[in-house]
Amino acid sequence: ADFIIASARKLYEEAVCAVGQDKVLLIPNGVDTAHYRDPAHQATLLPASLVEFKDRHKAIVGYFGALAPWLWYDCIRELVTMRSEIGFVFIGPDYYGGSTQLPAAKNVLYLGTVDYDILPAYARQFDLCFIPFKPGEIARTTSPLKLFEYFALEKPVVVTADMDECTAYPEVFRGNSALQLSQAIDNALKVKDQEVFKARLRALADQNDWTQRAH
Numbered sequence: 001a002d003f004i005i006a007s008a009r010k011l012y013e014e015a016v017c018a019v020g021q022d023k024v025l026l027i028p029n030g031v032d033t034a035h036y037r038d039p040a041h042q043a044t045l046l047p048a049s050l051v052e053f054k055d056r057h058k059a060i061v062g063y064f065g066a067l068a069p070w071l072w073y074d075c076i077r078e079l080v081t082m083r084s085e086i087g088f089v090f091i092g093p094d095y096y097g098g099s100t101q102l103p104a105a106k107n108v109l110y111l112g113t114v115d116y117d118i119l120p121a122y123a124r125q126f127d128l129c130f131i132p133f134k135p136g137e138i139a140r141t142t143s144p145l146k147l148f149e150y151f152a153l154e155k156p157v158v159v160t161a162d163m164d165e166c167t168a169y170p171e172v173f174r175g176n177s178a179l180q181l182s183q184a185i186d187n188a189l190k191v192k193d194q195e196v197f198k199a200r201l202r203a204l205a206d207q208n209d210w211t212q213r214a215h
Helices: 009-019 033-037 039-043 048-056 073-082 119-123 145-152 178-191 195-207 210-214
Strands: 004-006 024-026 059-064 086-091 108-110 128-131 157-160 173-175
Touching: 004 009, 009 024, 033 119, 033 145, 033 195, 039 119, 048 086, 048 108, 059 119, 059 145, 059 178, 073 086, 073 178, 086 119, 128 145, 128 178, 145 157, 145 195, 157 178, 173 178
Parallel strands: 004 024, 059 086, 059 128, 086 108, 128 157, 157 173
Antiparallel strands: none
């Protein structure tokens, strides 16, 4: 290769070791902030299943993205059992039967794939957002697009501790077990309505807008 673009720090370091620093550029993922902040999403008609589910639970922890093998399903099942008062919403395509690995619990709602055009309207119903990748190389080397989209929505983010590209931001809550993630959820819920915290998330979204990436 004449030039390599890496989307995560660890991938960048691997590429530099292979071909030298002059040929490698680090460009993480970004966000279309205008799309996620568009007030038109407030008028989007939501499915009754989501509205009713939200009404039944103390808080909503949401995830959108692929239901893929790299999610930490064992930990999700443990967490769902531990926090029966919290509703867990999953949105996204099923990769290799991922949706069948979600716990069949009253506090879990899988909505399938939602069109990107209206996805922000659904995600606005979350109290906080979740990126539960299982520990390992994929977690450590992924720059999740959804991280910055969650920032644009001004939602606190809880991730598994191996997600280096996420935990690089001190605003992100993390844990490496169901118990630690449960505590992280509680800590995130404490700040979700604080204007100072929301302003920090807005600033992070602005700093990671695709326009800034292009510059």
